[in-house]
Amino acid sequence: MTIDSVRGAPDTPELAEPELVQLLTPEGERVEHPDYPLDLSAEEVRDLYRDLVNVRRLDLESVALTRQGELGLWASLLGQEAAQIGSGRALSENDMVFPTYREHGVAWCRGVDQLKLLSMFRGVTHGGWDPAEHNFHLYTVVIGSQTLHATGYAMGVQRDGVLGTPSAAATIAYFGDGATSQGDVNESFVFASVFNAPIVFFCQNNQWAISEPLERQSRIPLYRRAQGYGFPGIRVDGNDVFACLAVTRKALENARTGQGPTLIEAFTYRMGAHTTTDDPTRYRLKAEEEAWKLKDPIERVKAYLVRNEFADAAFFQKIEDEAKQTARELREGCLSMPDPKPLSAFEHVYAEPHPLMTEEQEQFAAYLASFEEEAR
Amino acid sequence: MTTLTLGKAMNEGLRKAMENDPKVLVMGEDVGKLGGVFRITDGLQKDFGEERVIDTPLAESGIVGTAIGLALRGYRPVVEIQFDGFVFPAADQIITQLAKMHMRSLGKLSLPVVVRIPCGGGIGAVEHHSESPEAYFTHTAGLRVVACSNPVDAYSMIQQAIASPDPVIFFEPKRRYWEKAEVDVESTDWTPLHSATVVRPGEHVTLLAYGPSVKTCLEAAGAAAEEGRSLEVIDLRSLNPLDIGTVVESVDRTGRCVVVHEAPVYNGFGAELAARITERCFYRLESPVLRVGGFSTPYPPSRIEDQYLPDLDRILDAVDRTFAW
Numbered sequence A: 001m002t003i004d005s006v007r008g009a010p011d012t013p014e015l016a017e018p019e020l021v022q023l024l025t026p027e028g029e030r031v032e033h034p035d036y037p038l039d040l041s042a043e044e045v046r047d048l049y050r051d052l053v054n055v056r057r058l059d060l061e062s063v064a065l066t067r068q069g070e071l072g073l074w075a076s077l078l079g080q081e082a083a084q085i086g087s088g089r090a091l092s093e094n095d096m097v098f099p100t101y102r103e104h105g106v107a108w109c110r111g112v113d114q115l116k117l118l119s120m121f122r123g124v125t126h127g128g129w130d131p132a133e134h135n136f137h138l139y140t141v142v143i144g145s146q147t148l149h150a151t152g153y154a155m156g157v158q159r160d161g162v163l164g165t166p167s168a169a170a171t172i173a174y175f176g177d178g179a180t181s182q183g184d185v186n187e188s189f190v191f192a193s194v195f196n197a198p199i200v201f202f203c204q205n206n207q208w209a210i211s212e213p214l215e216r217q218s219r220i221p222l223y224r225r226a227q228g229y230g231f232p233g234i235r236v237d238g239n240d241v242f243a244c245l246a247v248t249r250k251a252l253e254n255a256r257t258g259q260g261p262t263l264i265e266a267f268t269y270r271m272g273a274h275t276t277t278d279d280p281t282r283y284r285l286k287a288e289e290e291a292w293k294l295k296d297p298i299e300r301v302k303a304y305l306v307r308n309e310f311a312d313a314a315f316f317q318k319i320e321d322e323a324k325q326t327a328r329e330l331r332e333g334c335l336s337m338p339d340p341k342p343l344s345a346f347e348h349v350y351a352e353p354h355p356l357m358t359e360e361q362e363q364f365a366a367y368l369a370s371f372e373e374e375a376r
Numbered sequence B: 001m002t003t004l005t006l007g008k009a010m011n012e013g014l015r016k017a018m019e020n021d022p023k024v025l026v027m028g029e030d031v032g033k034l035g036g037v038f039r040i041t042d043g044l045q046k047d048f049g050e051e052r053v054i055d056t057p058l059a060e061s062g063i064v065g066t067a068i069g070l071a072l073r074g075y076r077p078v079v080e081i082q083f084d085g086f087v088f089p090a091a092d093q094i095i096t097q098l099a100k101m102h103m104r105s106l107g108k109l110s111l112p113v114v115v116r117i118p119c120g121g122g123i124g125a126v127e128h129h130s131e132s133p134e135a136y137f138t139h140t141a142g143l144r145v146v147a148c149s150n151p152v153d154a155y156s157m158i159q160q161a162i163a164s165p166d167p168v169i170f171f172e173p174k175r176r177y178w179e180k181a182e183v184d185v186e187s188t189d190w191t192p193l194h195s196a197t198v199v200r201p202g203e204h205v206t207l208l209a210y211g212p213s214v215k216t217c218l219e220a221a222g223a224a225a226e227e228g229r230s231l232e233v234i235d236l237r238s239l240n241p242l243d244i245g246t247v248v249e250s251v252d253r254t255g256r257c258v259v260v261h262e263a264p265v266y267n268g269f270g271a272e273l274a275a276r277i278t279e280r281c282f283y284r285l286e287s288p289v290l291r292v293g294g295f296s297t298p299y300p301p302s303r304i305e306d307q308y309l310p311d312l313d314r315i316l317d318a319v320d321r322t323f324a325w
Helices: A042-067 A081-090 A104-110 A114-122 A145-160 A183-194 A222-229 A241-256 A286-293 A297-307 A313-335 A342-346 A355-375 B006-020 B044-048 B060-072 B088-098 B134-138 B151-163 B213-226 B244-254 B269-284 B302-308 B312-324
Strands: A096-098 A171-176 A199-205 A233-237 A262-267 B002-005 B024-028 B053-055 B076-080 B114-119 B144-147 B168-173 B180-183 B197-200 B205-209 B231-235 B238-240 B257-264 B290-294
Touching: A042 A081, A042 A104, A042 A114, A042 A241, A042 A297, A042 A313, A081 A104, A081 A199, A081 A241, A081 A262, A081 A297, A096 A145, A104 A114, A114 A313, A145 A171, A145 A183, A145 A199, A145 B060, A145 B088, A171 A241, A183 A199, A183 A222, A183 B060, A183 B088, A199 A222, A199 A241, A222 A233, A222 A262, A233 A241, A241 A262, A342 A355, B002 B006, B002 B151, B006 B024, B006 B044, B006 B151, B006 B168, B006 B180, B024 B044, B024 B060, B044 B053, B060 B076, B060 B088, B076 B151, B088 B114, B088 B134, B114 B151, B134 B144, B134 B168, B134 B238, B134 B257, B134 B269, B144 B151, B151 B168, B151 B180, B197 B213, B197 B244, B205 B213, B205 B244, B205 B312, B213 B231, B213 B257, B213 B312, B231 B244, B244 B257, B244 B269, B257 B269, B257 B312, B269 B290, B290 B312
Parallel strands: A096 A171, A171 A199, A199 A262, A233 A262, B024 B053, B024 B076, B076 B114, B114 B168, B144 B168, B205 B231, B205 B257, B257 B290
Antiparallel strands: B002 B180, B144 B238, B197 B231
16 A cells, blocks of 8 residues: 555545534534524523433443343444434424434434334344334445435435425435445435435534544545535534534425435544444544543533523433433333244235245244144 | 237336326336337336436446335336346345335335346347346345246236335346237236246146246247157246246156256256255156256357357257156
């Protein structure tokens, strides 16, 4: 490998020092942006805070459940709460979400039972919730595949002729910085662009694709890729729930009114490991994590609430208690989740009866029954 | 009755499906104005508009991936993959996404997507234009895999595939696109999509084939008859699910079976047939099930493809070997 391979890593300041939309500083100071006015009531901010704290607590509980052997794996959202709650709360009921496997915060906003998410990581299902119930598609494990499904779904909305009407629906596709190297993501940009599909591409750039830093995926800031495909790209402070909310709202509204796709790069940081099987100490510096800790998405909202006297100690305690209770319920639900029946593996492979499924299921049932007979 | 080529029968079947259900879409490379490189979608965009007959960017994964999304929004996309060898960029979307989504949603989602693939050799093409990739897809749970061999089936099977709530991989024998037959386009009294048919009854040996090999087998049976051998030819039509009942009924009678397909024999679909027939007809078999197919090499340059493709002589040679056992 030539020295050229490191070109861009240390010397491209725009990768590390982004120009981004920010409405709330890490210190909790409200700042204005000419393109993204946002008027939130004290109650709305308190609700956002409640969301943020709850999803962090649920995430923490899920990590603990994994450590205790109750989940096979967990992809933690720690550090990305603002990106997920901000974008998730920007959605209208009709809008459709295509998540990766880390969008637990968006799932929370859509009202998806968190236990259903856990059922995947516990090995009980490969998904199992009804996407139509909350307009929240199944988690997609193959990196980037869902961006094409989202684009196709958006093309369907277009064909329904509802854009610009009250039934209009935007589609939002979530993916990470690593996924931007996938062919499918690039193909989805092409399709969305040439068909002017009503879609928002929401990239959570958390700086790390397992062990690979952003420089291994791109030499330009990710939001600038949109320009090459012919639609707007914008970078937002992904740890700023206000900015994520405002920027996503606008992009969704553009989609609903037929103005085509937008790429949002939410500049954030994966505070935890990629998943519970990963060990970030092997590839990144503690100092980097410490620097990002100062930009914590929750602390700044708390500071804002306190600074403006929108909330008192009793409120914070109430939210803390509520989050604990939610986590307790999650734990109980997880532990009492029944394993699937072995014969259920043959169900739902096909929508219509399939002779091979029937045959193998019957054979396997007979085999299982033979043990019961022996035991008698 | 109307005289139609297989290609035109496909076209008429697609047209009928689009007329019957406004949610049916056709999408792929060059399927619009050009009507597809084989003209299978000829005239459809003119009659149904660009919103329903979509000329897509040249990206197979993108085509199948967006078709999945359209299906999730309630449409029934019929995707054209221009040539068999080009399905591989879409293999990820087909195998990891399309095939599994119904199961992953515990039956909540259905994916009525048809992926049409012109398959097989014999047209003097350059590489990647003559492949028979069916075994990759029959090996994938969640997909239905069918192959038509004649105009009558082309017309009905494409409509049945579109009506299926499950994803269907639909193989079309490209070198048979110009074969003609009488098709009753008014009738809907069709053979079920997943049933095999005995296309020529016989007594001594069962020939199993699908897609382009069916005609070759019929020719072989004709030649064998002149020598006093009666070969039964079964057009499997559906590879997943497989109508094993029709196969077993035949082999139980004949005691001999030769499987014919263009795909390489090694790990080809014939291997599955041979194993299943052996399980079910063990005591009736007079010889092992023999397979005639492509060699276990990459598809050769077209100047020698006639040696690679199963032909009448190689089929009859295998028939002879079943008697010599």
